[in-house]
Structures are given as structure tokens and as C-alpha cells.
Amino acid sequence: MKHVLITGANGEIGHGLIQQLAQQADVAIYALDLHPLDPALQQHCALVQQGDITDPRSLAAFQDVSIDQIFHLAAILSTSAEKQPETAHRVNIEGMLNILTFAQRNGQQFNHRVTVLFPSSIAVYGIPSLAQKHSAGPVTEDQWVTPITMYGANKVYSELLGRYYSDFYRLLDPHTTRYVDFRSVRFPGIISAFTLPTGGTSDYAPEMLHAAAQGKPYACFVREDTIIPFMVMPDAVNALLWLAQAPGEQLTRRVYNVQSFSLTAQEFADKVRQFFPNFQITFDPDPQRQRIVDSWPAAVDDSAARRDWNWHPHYDVERAFTEYLIPNIRRRYATETVASEQ
Ligand code: AKB
Numbered sequence: 001m002k003h004v005l006i007t008g009a010n011g012e013i014g015h016g017l018i019q020q021l022a023q024q025a026d027v028a029i030y031a032l033d034l035h036p037l038d039p040a041l042q043q044h045c046a047l048v049q050q051g052d053i054t055d056p057r058s059l060a061a062f063q064d065v066s067i068d069q070i071f072h073l074a075a076i077l078s079t080s081a082e083k084q085p086e087t088a089h090r091v092n093i094e095g096m097l098n099i100l101t102f103a104q105r106n107g108q109q110f111n112h113r114v115t116v117l118f119p120s121s122i123a124v125y126g127i128p129s130l131a132q133k134h135s136a137g138p139v140t141e142d143q144w145v146t147p148i149t150m151y152g153a154n155k156v157y158s159e160l161l162g163r164y165y166s167d168f169y170r171l172l173d174p175h176t177t178r179y180v181d182f183r184s185v186r187f188p189g190i191i192s193a194f195t196l197p198t199g200g201t202s203d204y205a206p207e208m209l210h211a212a213a214q215g216k217p218y219a220c221f222v223r224e225d226t227i228i229p230f231m232v233m234p235d236a237v238n239a240l241l242w243l244a245q246a247p248g249e250q251l252t253r254r255v256y257n258v259q260s261f262s263l264t265a266q267e268f269a270d271k272v273r274q275f276f277p278n279f280q281i282t283f284d285p286d287p288q289r290q291r292i293v294d295s296w297p298a299a300v301d302d303s304a305a306r307r308d309w310n311w312h313p314h315y316d317v318e319r320a321f322t323e324y325l326i327p328n329i330r331r332r333y334a335t336e337t338v339a340s341e342q
Contacts (some may be wrong), residue, residue, distance in 0.1 A: 008074030053095035066110035080199030092154035107179020152279035155274035224266035231260035246309035260313035
């Protein structure tokens with residue numbers, strides 16, 4: 001039996017990950033979230049704890065379980081983090097430290113390595129100007145790591161903390177055993193057919209699609225020509241699971257870029273209108289949120305992930321819309337309409 005702890009379990013990735021892990025018979029899921037866990041997910045969990053990741057006592061409920069893998073998903077996203085930077089720092093950094101400390105202790109207690117999976121983000125990048133963004137080409141993991149947001153800075157430092165616990169923890173003590181095996185993917189904007197993100201800056205794409213599916217107009221908070229990379233939720237979940245399972249000796253880095261497709265906001269809107277022809281969209285850019293997405297790359301180079309652990313998205317832009325987003329989102333809102341009419 002594999003024992004898997006998920007923090008931020010009630011969030012967007014948590015939903016996708018739990019549904020996917022629940023299909024594996026040999027996995028016991030332990031969930032932590034600040035909010036009550038969605039009842040649809042509870043049935044898949046061996047133990048659910050409601051608690052704050054900034055409080056180490058929230059993890060006490062799991063201390064007697066020999067945890068094999070941790071998916072540390074609890075975080076405050078980029079737009080919310082700019083509104084409350086100190087709170088974001090507390091959640092994103094102290095939460096990370098609590099998880100790494102827990103993993104090291106748990107590994108020591110049960111004498112095995114604990115794999116810690118961390119969703120980093122394209123927000124770690126900070127390209128200084130639009131001209132440089134457009135001439136940069138797909139950005140590698142080591143270029144432009146100069147974020148302009150609290151969230152981006154939190155992600156970079158979390159990556160470094162993970163690397164420290166895995167490779168250098170208590171460097172002065174030659175007898176220290178390091179029990180953390182930290183692995184991270186830098187995600188692009190993620191789009192789910194089932195949930196909506198809260199407080200991110202790539203949210204305009206999922207918001208557009210979910211508005212269209214409900215027959216609502218949408219005022220987009222970035223310019224038409226805004227371009228960043230995206231992927232759909234099943235690919236994001238696969239990326240985490242594949243990296244978790246990859247043999248350690250194949251990995252040449254602890255942090256990997258991944259992406260599926262890049263689209264401008266206008267191209268995304270056109271794609272949405274192909275399936276919802278009455279969709280009404282206006283572009284009403286918010287200068288501050290625009291500045292954030294303009295500092296993120298138009299595309300990332302994910303060749304290291306492809307080479308080391310065979311990363312490949314199932315869904316290119318066509319398949320993402322026709323096979324995943326549109327059928328599921330139509331079903332989702334059709335069901336909601338029927339439910340609200342009853
Ligand atoms: C956000 O917009 O904050 C996130 C991200 C790109 O990490 N979706």
C-alpha cells in the first residue's frame with residue numbers, strides 16, 4: 001500500500017489528483033485542507049484533516065502513518081498574493097517549511113525517503129519587457145528567474161528549500177541522513193472543466209470558458225494579444241504522478257518546466273466561440289494584472305522533462321477542447337441547470 005498525503009486537497013489540482021489516485025487500488029489518501037473537503041472526495045480518503053498548513057500541529061494527525069509521497073498543493077495564488085503579500089508569504093513559505101520538516105521527520109521515523117511533489121509555476125519567471133518576452137522563445141528552467149510578484153518569489157524560494165532539504169540539509173553534520181526527495185513541476189496556466197481557480201492571474205482563460213458554457217458574457221482582464229502557456233487538468237495531474245514515479249537516477253534536475261499549448265487571449269476566445277457561438281466577450285485590461293502576465297513567458301522549454309521522465313501532454317489545443325473541456329463542461333452545466341430547475 002502506498003500512503004499519499006495531499007495538502008490543499010480541496011483545491012483545483014487536489015480535485016483532479018484525488019479522482020485520479022482513487023482509481024489505484026494500492027493507494028491510501030490522506031488529505032489536509034483549510035476548508036472542509038468536498039464530500040465527493042471524502043469517500044476516497046483514508047483520513048481527512050481540516051487545518052491550516054502554517055500551523056505544524058495540523059500535520060500531527062498524519063505523524064503515525066509512514067507517508068511515501070506528499071503532494072504539497074496548499075498555496076495562495078498570484079493575484080491574491082499581491083493583495084496580501086505577508087499572508088501569502090506565511091502560507092506559501094511557512095507552509096512549505098512545515099511540509100519539508102514533516103517529511104524529514106516522517107522519513108526518519110519510518111526509515112525511508114519521502115517524495116515531496118511541489119507544483120511550482122511560470123510565475124517564477126520575470127521577463128522585463130514585452131519585446132524581450134516575444135523574442136525570448138521557449139524559456140528554459142534557468143533563464144529569467146527574476147519574478148516580480150510575491151507568489152513568484154515564494155515559488156522560487158520553495159524550490160530552493162526543497163533542493164536544500166533533499167541534498168544539503170544540515171550540511172555541517174556528516175551523520176545526517178536526508179529523507180526528503182523533492183521534485184517539482186513549473187506549471188503553466190491550468191484549465192479544468194470541473195472547477196474554477198480562485199486568485200490566480202491566468203484565470204482569464206478558465207473564466208472565459210466557464211462563462212461561455214453558462215451563457216454569460218465575460219469581461220477579460222487582459223489584452224487580446226496576451227500570450228502564456230496552458231495545459232488542461234488531466235495533463236497537470238499526469239505530470240505530477242509521472243514525476244513522482246520516475247526512477248531517481250533518471251532525473252537530472254529537481255525542477256522541470258512542462259506545458260501543452262500557448263494561445264493568446266483572443267485565440268482562446270475564438271476557440272471558445274467555436275463551441276459557444278453566442279459567447280460575448282469584451283477586453284477590459286487591468287493594468288496591474290496585465291503587468292504580471294506580461295512578465296511570464298509566452299512558452300517554456302520542457303525538453304528536460306520530456307527527456308528525463310517522458311513527459312508528454314495527451315491534450316494539444318484541439319484535443320483539449322474537443323475531447324476534454326467542451327464535453328465535460330457541457331455536462332457539468334447541463335446537470336447544474338437541471339438541478340436548479342428541480
Ligand atoms: C496563477 O495565475 O497564479 C497560477 C499560476 C500560473 O501559477 N495559475
